[in-house]
């Protein structure tokens with residue numbers, strides 16, 4: 001093993017943070033965010049729709065049109081943005097007005 005590779009191997013082994021080597025630490029930009037498509041197999045399994053009004057009511061009887069990604073605890077986008085990352089889909093970008101069966105209402109702030 002050459003010395004650079006040996007150094008990197010020891011760094012990863014000692015810090016346990018291989019992610020440091022994948023992106024900016026080596027001068028590479030992180031990969032761009034990926035949009036979640038409705039045709040994604042996992043999205044299809046969870047009934048994801050980019051528009052909450054298009055959710056199949058017969059298949060998801062507990063769904064209401066008030067349930068949107070912006071009101072979901074798994075949505076990490078900015079409140080006024082049209083899209084944002086979803087932790088249920090590994091950070092893929094969902095629409096603010098979207099919905100899927102993993103919807104979990106955001107807790108209300110304590111007053």
Ligand code: SF4
Pocket residue numbers: 048068069070072073074075086087088089094098099100101102103104
């Ligand atoms: S888990 Fe929440 S934020 Fe993610 S797609 Fe489903 S409803 Fe939207």
